[in-house]
Amino acid sequence: MEVIIQSSPEEACRIAARIVAHRVRQKPDCVLGLATGSTPLQLYAELIRMHRKEGLEFSGVTSFNLDEYVGLPGDHPASYARFMKENFFQHIDMPPESIHIPDGMATDIPVSCASYENSIRSSGGIDVQILGIGRDGHIGFNEPTSSLASRTRIKTLTRRTREDNARFFDSPDEVPRHAITMGIETIMEARECVLLAFGEAKAAAVAAVVEGPVTAMIPGSILQMHPATSILLDDKAAADLQRKDYYQYVYVNKPEWQRI
Ligand code: PGA
Numbered sequence: 001m002e003v004i005i006q007s008s009p010e011e012a013c014r015i016a017a018r019i020v021a022h023r024v025r026q027k028p029d030c031v032l033g034l035a036t037g038s039t040p041l042q043l044y045a046e047l048i049r050m051h052r053k054e055g056l057e058f059s060g061v062t063s064f065n066l067d068e069y070v071g072l073p074g075d076h077p078a079s080y081a082r083f084m085k086e087n088f089f090q091h092i093d094m095p096p097e098s099i100h101i102p103d104g105m106a107t108d109i110p111v112s113c114a115s116y117e118n119s120i121r122s123s124g125g126i127d128v129q130i131l132g133i134g135r136d137g138h139i140g141f142n143e144p145t146s147s148l149a150s151r152t153r154i155k156t157l158t159r160r161t162r163e164d165n166a167r168f169f170d171s172p173d174e175v176p177r178h179a180i181t182m183g184i185e186t187i188m189e190a191r192e193c194v195l196l197a198f199g200e201a202k203a204a205a206v207a208a209v210v211e212g213p214v215t216a217m218i219p220g221s222i223l224q225m226h227p228a229t230s231i232l233l234d235d236k237a238a239a240d241l242q243r244k245d246y247y248q249y250v251y252v253n254k255p256e257w258q259r260i
Contacts, residue, residue: 006235044088138183
C-alpha cells in the first residue's frame with residue numbers, strides 16, 4: 001500500500017486523476033473500475049478538465065461501476081447510473097456501449113451478476129479500480145462480514161450505510177435496503193486500486209484499513225493483500241494513522257522514476 005496524505009481533498013483528487021490519466025494514456029483501451037459517492041466527485045471533475053483542456057481521451061476506455069441500488073431505474077435521481085452520467089459520462093467521450101453499471105432492475109439478479117462478472121473478464125479485467133470507503137470499512141457495498149472471496153452479488157445494506165446515504169434521497173425511508181455490488185475478490189483482481197477518503201468521519205475506517213488486521217469486519221482491510229494500491233487521504237482522514245510520519249517520509253523521498 002502506498003499512503004499519500006495531502007492537505008486537501010482537491011490536492012488528493014488531482015493526484016488520483018494523474019494516476020488514472022497516466023494509465024489511460026499508456027493504454028488507451030484500458031478498463032476502469034469506477035465508484036460513486038461524494039468522495040470521487042473532484043476526481044471526475046479533474047478528469048473532465050483534463051479531457052477538455054489536455055486532450056485526455058476516453059474513446060477507447062471501458063468502465064465498470066462498483067455497485068447500484070436494487071429497485072432504482074437508471075434514470076432515478078439517486079441511482080448510481082444517473083450519478084455517473086451527470087458527474088462524468090456526459091462530459092467525456094466514452095462510448096455508451098463501453099459503460100457498465102450493475103442493473104438494479106434485473107429480474108434475475110444472480111444471472112445478471114454472473115453476466116457482469118463475465119463482462120469484466122471478457123474485457124480483459126480492470127486495470128485501475130477507484131474506491132471510496134464507508135465509515136464501517138465497506139468497499140463497494142461489501143458491508144462488514146462480507147466474504148473476502150465474494151464476487152458480484154446482492155447485499156443487504158446496513159442501517160448505518162442507509163443513514164449515510166439518505167442525503168441523496170427525499171426521505172430516509174426511500175433508501176433501498178439492497179444493492180448489487182462487485183465482490184471483494186472482484187475488486188482484488190483489479191491490477192491497481194486507488195482508494196480515496198476525506199474528512200474526519202473516515203479517519204477510524206482508514207486507520208483500520210491501513211494499519212488494522214485483515215478482517216471481513218473491515219472489508220477494505222483486504223487491500224493490504226493487494227500488490228498495487230494507493231490510498232489518497234486528506235489530513236483529516238489520516239488523523240488516526242499511527243505511522244503517518246513514515247507515509248509522508250516515503251512520499252517525499254519517492255524516487256523520481258516512480259512519480260506520475
Ligand atoms: P462517500 O461514500 O464517498 O459518499 O463518503 C463512500 C462509500 O460509502 O464507499
